[in-house]
Amino acid sequence: MSALTPRLVARSGRFPWHPRLPVPLSLVRALTLLLTLVALADTLWHGLDERGTALAFGILITVGELTRWSGAEERESAPLGASAALSYALLGEQAGQPTHHGVFQVVTVVAAAALLGCVPHVARGRGPTVDHLTRRVLTVAFAAVCFQPLYNQGRLLEWGGPAYALLLVALLVLTALCDAVLAAALAHTRTRWPFGPLLWDELRATLGIGSAVCATGAVMSLAVAVVGLWALPVFSLPLLLTQLSFRRYAAVRVTYRQTIASLARATEIAGYTPAGHARRVAALSRAVGRELGLSEPDLTVLEYAALMHDIGQLSLVDPVPAGATSALAADEQRRIALLGGAVVRQTGVDAEVAVVVERQADPYREQPVTARIVRAVNAYEELAREAGPGGTLTALEKLRLATARDYQPEVVESLARVLLRGGLTLPQAG
């Protein structure tokens, strides 16, 4: 503990986002840039094979990137661009005639088209463009390296039709796995959250829109092999439909989250809790949940529950002083928690959220793990605020002393680690 003390005190109260780029991340970016430059040089030297095909795919990828949406939490924000790029990497024939483009040409076309499509996004300053491009180029290069040399040497010609289709699917599954590992690794180096849950979240996201992207990539390259470039517009439309559905889904999720946050602020405006309390507890709970390795759906439950954990106080005729519920008698705490649960049940969120709110005041052994986190973080927030500057240590000490019954020791330790690292950003105000 004593070794931690100076840093803890120094960092308490501010939550810096890592200002410097971690070394592995810079390395990956440099590697991608190098690969793109080599590919470009090679393509310029040898010239483009099948210009019409390259142009058609390039246009489709650019359109896909242009229609990319930013700000959504979904993993793949440009499904059309992704599947067009993958299908170009796996393109062997066009209308029955073999193609000759190699790995370098694939990388050049995809990188150039994606860059072009990113211009408006960069101009408006939205979305993590560099990481997006890095992932796109590396994933496509992986698929092309697996497929193009084998195909151009004629090794795949002896495979029958259906077997060839299955081979493409297998390659795409491999590519998706590779992409998930890459994305999880990038996120891990950036945030230092545990790698396992990050990878799990990426794989889960791959099952959703990722599977649609892969299937479309395979179908497009097969369809181009059969009917030529006409297949591109014909099959982009169904995928655009998928993209539209995803976009509407993302939009409604955003407003939903805003409404929940507003509901949570009701207690602050009513003067029951200090300003920003619910938001701080939610952000810190999420970070602790990450540290404990919860998956994304559990983190959402945790966040909503943390936002609404004080809602039961609205039923009190007079506010608890400074909203410090952790100082109340156990019976009173439990009563407020039950009332809160009753309100939360009306909100249409996951019933789990209501359970977390209801069980907040119980001893930790009877609680679900999310409720343990909310309880500990809420108590920490209240104690640290009471104790004033440098309150972090006092608050953690009090939590540690109460680990026999009220707070789970593992949760308290995770909370200490999160605070020590300061690896926490607050959501934007408003």
Place this chain on the structure above:
Amino acid sequence: MGSVPAWARVYVACVVLAALACMAPLPHLHVPWWVVALLAVLYAGCERITLPRGTRGAGAPGRDARDAPKGMGTFLPVLLAGAFLLPPPAAALVALPGALLARVEQRPRWLRRVWRAAQLAVAIWATSRVHWALGGRDAVVAPHFPYALVPAGAGVLTFCLVLTVLDGGILALADRVPVRGAWRGLFARSLAPVAVHGLAGLMMAVLWRSPYGPVAALLVLLPMYVSSWVFAQYHRERAAHQATIRALVQAVDIKDGYTRGHSERVGQASMMIARELGMDDERVEVLRFAGILHDVGKLGVPTRLLRKDGPLTPEERRVIELHPEYGHEMVRGIGFLGEARSAILHHHERLDGSGYPYGLVGAQIPEFARVVAVADAFDAMTSTRSYRRARPVPAALEELERCSGAQFDPGMVLALVRALDRYGWHPAVTADVHPPTPPVSSSPQGGLQDSAGRRAP
């Protein structure tokens, strides 16, 4: 089965006979039976897969069922691919097992299943027939692009047309929808989704006949499945969102038992005024939310004050008059509310400038706020409070007209009068179905907001 009119049964029987007639030439045809069987199994499988029910939004199962889209799922491309691949009688056969095995929520179940199967069989038969006549089969096998798009497009149009004609008939006969209205909009609404599914079906058919075979064709279904899955998620999330808005209102009820139902009724009256003023649907919807949420700022007023017996001191009145500002502060972060936020802030302003919080005059007051002010006063006067009995609607309207110009916008009052003339006042109260806590106090209240006498001088 008792509730289905006899004519509707006769109609269904006729369509069933037509479907059987479509399939009659089957025994004399040379049909690739394994293709028929594979497509039929696939279609039945797609029909049986109910989309995975997540736990989120489980709080609103009733709304789920109402909002969920009708069955335009993953399965259409299978049917259309069948129409593009097979001779017409065989294509009609593909739809039967799936439609007969499908889950049906409403009674009478078997009549609905039989109806659906016969309807689809006839529609697919017609589609396949048109496709065949335009030489679509050769275009798919060769494949000839872009010519293959022409017969496929004609097929899609036929499919929509036949479904529309048959659907309109059953609407008119079984649901007793007026004959003129039965067909309205059916065709236009179904065309876009069916066209997209038709393209997927065409791709399936082309890949099926290519060297890559059915394996490649099946891959086409995956994006369609993901798309409809996301669509269902979207509907569930939207229902949950609406429930949360209700929860915001119910949170006010916890503090102030008198408002129960008031918010929803104000939302309804605001909506009626907005329709009468000819606003477009999107603004009408936002205005409804403005009406529902107009008092949300009462959450910020101390409960002791809201429930106080007897008259309020000027000090206490000033505290209660802060509620529009609290409300505005609370919903500031909800992006989609847009104009509704200004209505929440300004619904107590008066045209002559004597209102609060800012004392705006005339046209300075946002349009939405002027609408909500009228709706709010109207409902306050026509609903029963424990300290006062409800006034009849004509008396309330008279009072509103008397104060229009000074307190209320005459245009809005007029719109309300006209809307009530046309549709009457039938407030539907849904807010107090499951109150989260029992009403806390029933003592008479000298409250400000609820007293019509104070509202309407």
